[in-house]
Amino acid sequence: MADLEQKAIGLLRITQIKVLVIDEVHNLLCGSHRDQRVILNTLRFLSNELRMSLVCFGVMEAREAIHGDVQLARRFEAFTLPRWSANQEFEDLIRAALRNLPLRQPSVLTAKSLRHILQATQGLTAGIFTMLNALTIATIENGREQITDDAVLQWTPLIQPEAAYS
Structure with missing residues (x-):
């Protein structure tokens, strides 16, 4: 050893x-x-x-x-990442993420879908990327190769946050 x-x-x-x-x-x-x-x-x-x-x-x-x-x-300074909120930075994050997904068709989401992403993920970065990954996989599997507003609005996490702490 x-x-x-x-x-x-x-x-x-x-x-x-x-x-x-x-x-x-x-x-x-x-x-x-x-x-x-x-x-x-x-x-x-x-x-x-x-x-x-x-x-x-x-x-x-x-x-x-x-x-x-x-x-x-003593060597560390702790930083806490805040939850995302409905603002330009969040829109830029989603736009950049969507642009870099391995999909054949561009994905453009409405304000309603963006609000749903925030609500469904509670604004947590890990949740946002988990959701986008799941949506990407689903859209590839169904052959559509594009994340749509309908897909976003129908998405629900596998584990509900409340259930994880019950």
Whole structure:
């Protein structure tokens, strides 16, 4: 195990990695207290030894995971992404996402569909992209290759948010 660790550090050093991005860092809390300590110590070591920046993403519990190590916590500034609201930035996001989908026909949505996307996803970025991915898959499967207002208005999430917390 130590051999693999040394090889990994050597590769990171050779490639001169400057930023290590860790997604879903809140999953750290799934491990035992000992496992959490090992991972946090490893992150601090990598940051110190290789002089690399750490960028961690996750839900609110991610802060709790990082704050398990006081020295590591001091290195992070927490940012919370706000929920999207009905404004030009949201429209630009949807327009850009639709433009980049692997569909043969362009998808143009009305204001009513945009409001439905916000309502159905509660304005959460992950929910918005989950919805667009599901709509894309459905439209490819049905051969239409275009996301329509009707498809958006009929879409419902597989899991209702209220049910997830019951």
